[in-house]
Amino acid sequence: MNDHKTYHRCGVCEQRKNNGIFLYQMYLCHECEQEIISVRPDEDHYSYYVGKLRAINQSTYTI
Numbered sequence: 001m002n003d004h005k006t007y008h009r010c011g012v013c014e015q016r017k018n019n020g021i022f023l024y025q026m027y028l029c030h031e032c033e034q035e036i037i038s039v040r041p042d043e044d045h046y047s048y049y050v051g052k053l054r055a056i057n058q059s060t061y062t063i
């Protein structure tokens with residue numbers, strides 16, 4: 001697609017990365033993507049990521 005070497009700020013860890021994907025409007029770096037995939041619903045982490053993902057969903061309605 002476009003310049004995939006462009007750095008974007010990851011919406012989860014808030015670091016600038018160039019190895020991530022766009023999930024709706026939020027950029028998600030590879031590390032966080034893997035983290036989310038590996039997280040299980042019974043882990044404390046999970047609600048943190050779910051909250052982040054909910055924020056993305058909500059933001060799609062503001063376009």
Ligand SMILES: [Zn+2]
Nearest residue numbers: 010013029032
């Ligand atoms: Zn990240």
